[in-house]
Amino acid sequence: MGKISNQPASIVIGGSGLVGSHLLDHLVARGERPLSVGRSEHRRADVDHLGGDLLNAESLRLPPTGTLYCATHATALAPALPHLLATGVARVVALSSTSVLTKTQSEIEDERAGQQCLANAEREIAELCTSRGVPWTILRPTLIYCEGQDRNITVLARLIRRFRIMPLVGGGCSLRQPVHAADLAAGMMAAAIAPDAANRTYAVGGGETLTYREMIGRIFDDLGLRRRMPSIPAAAWRRLFPLIAPLYPGANVAMGLRMTQDMAFDARPAIRDFGWAARDFRPRFD
Numbered sequence: 352m353g354k355i356s357n358q359p360a361s362i363v364i365g366g367s368g369l370v371g372s373h374l375l376d377h378l379v380a381r382g383e384r385p386l387s388v389g390r391s392e393h394r395r396a397d398v399d400h401l402g403g404d405l406l407n408a409e410s411l412r413l414p415p416t417g418t419l420y421c422a423t424h425a426t427a428l429a430p431a432l433p434h435l436l437a438t439g440v441a442r443v444v445a446l447s448s449t450s451v452l453t454k455t456q457s458e459i460e461d462e463r464a465g466q467q468c469l470a471n472a473e474r475e476i477a478e479l480c481t482s483r484g485v486p487w488t489i490l491r492p493t494l495i496y497c498e499g500q501d502r503n504i505t506v507l508a509r510l511i512r513r514f515r516i517m518p519l520v521g522g523g524c525s526l527r528q529p530v531h532a533a534d535l536a537a538g539m540m541a542a543a544i545a546p547d548a549a550n551r552t553y554a555v556g557g558g559e560t561l562t563y564r565e566m567i568g569r570i571f572d573d574l575g576l577r578r579r580m581p582s583i584p585a586a587a588w589r590r591l592f593p594l595i596a597p598l599y600p601g602a603n604v605a606m607g608l609r610m611t612q613d614m615a616f617d618a619r620p621a622i623r624d625f626g627w628a629a630r631d632f633r634p635r636f637d
Contacts, residue, residue: 359386359399362416362440365423366398367391369497370446373536374422381540388413389423405431415439418543422446422536425489429472432479443480443487444543446535447473449554451491453614459605473552486549488542490535490621493556493614497532498636504529508570508636510598515576521611522582523564528556528615534629538621545625554616558629563610566632573634585611 361378365371366387378385379397386399388411394400403411405423408431419440421428425447428435432443447469454466473489480487496504511517538555542548564580571578583591585608592604599606621627 359384359414360417361385362388362413362419364388364405364419364421364428368422369495369500370532370535370539371420371422373497373533374420374539376533377536377540386414386416408434411435411438413438416441418442418444420444420539420543422539424469425472425476426468429475429479432476436479436483436485440485442543443476443485444539445476445487445489446539447489447491447552449491449493449556449614449616452554452616453609453612457605458608459603462603462605477550477552481550488548488550489552490538490542491552491554491616492530492535493554493616494527494529495532495535496529496634498634501532504570504634505636507567508574508634511567511570511576512574514598516579516581517567517571518583518588519564519567519580519610520583520585520588520607523562523567523580523610525563525609525611526560526613526615527563527566528560528618529566529632530555530557530629534558538625538627538629541625541627542621547624548621551620551624553621553624553627554618555621555627556616556618556629557632559631560615561632569632570634570636573636 360383363371363374363385366375367389375385375398386401388401388403390404405427425445428445451466451469454462457463494503499505567580568578588607618627
């Protein structure tokens with residue numbers, strides 16, 4: 352690790368990740384020199400770095416700080432938090448996911464187990480911070496994207512570019528609110544300084560609610576391709592999935608079925624308490 356220039360106003364766990372990298376950009380633009388903590392070897396001259404792993408949190412030697420931002424999964428933060436709080440943290444802002452609400456009835460056992468682990472982690476973070484008198488905020492984003500970098504919208508764009516078609520289970524009429532990683536990073540910073548956001552959990556989505564079909568259609572539009580989105584009944588998707596699964600690495604049958612499930616959430620509490628603002632979904636791929 353390079354020498355830490357002074358006591359940082361902010362520490363970012365997961366600074367090399369999708370949201371964390373934007374968070375570092377925003378903090379630097381605000382005039383800070385944040386401390387980035389993580390396993391990545393990535394370095395940048397305007398940020399201090401501390402190599403470490405939350406799985407071995409007792410080895411981390413963190414300086415006292417104003418705000419601890421966790422831009423990685425809340426399930427990684429929760430077990431490490433007792434040690435991190437002991438170093439002197441004035442505020443905690445962590446990321447979770449709206450999947451804690453949307454996957455409770457998933458037919459995939461691993462998804463239900465992951466949802467329960469995430470719910471437990473949220474509860475542990477809140478209880479630990481409260482017991483130490485440290486204000487906390489947990490943000491539950493919807494579908495996070497950042498063109499060319501995420502594993503959601505970008506993966507869909509690659510499939511559309513390759514096959515020129517995207518079948519939609521049930522016609523894709525369910526609702527979505529894709530949120531850009533840069534907006535989520537800005538929202539974390541806004542929540543950190545908003546008194547009304549202390550000790551609360553918020554759902555945060557993109558600037559508009561649109562159907563899954565329209566979301567996919569806009570990807571076609573940006574790629575300069577004609578929208579080809581045939582509807583597939585759920586029963587047919589179940590039968591076909593074993594055949595097409597090799598084309599969708601890491602996918603499972605439930606992912607397609609969720610095209611029929613609304614995943615839209617009320618962002619008004621976040622707008623009211625810390626001025627949450629996010630862009631409409633207009634992806635731009637090179």
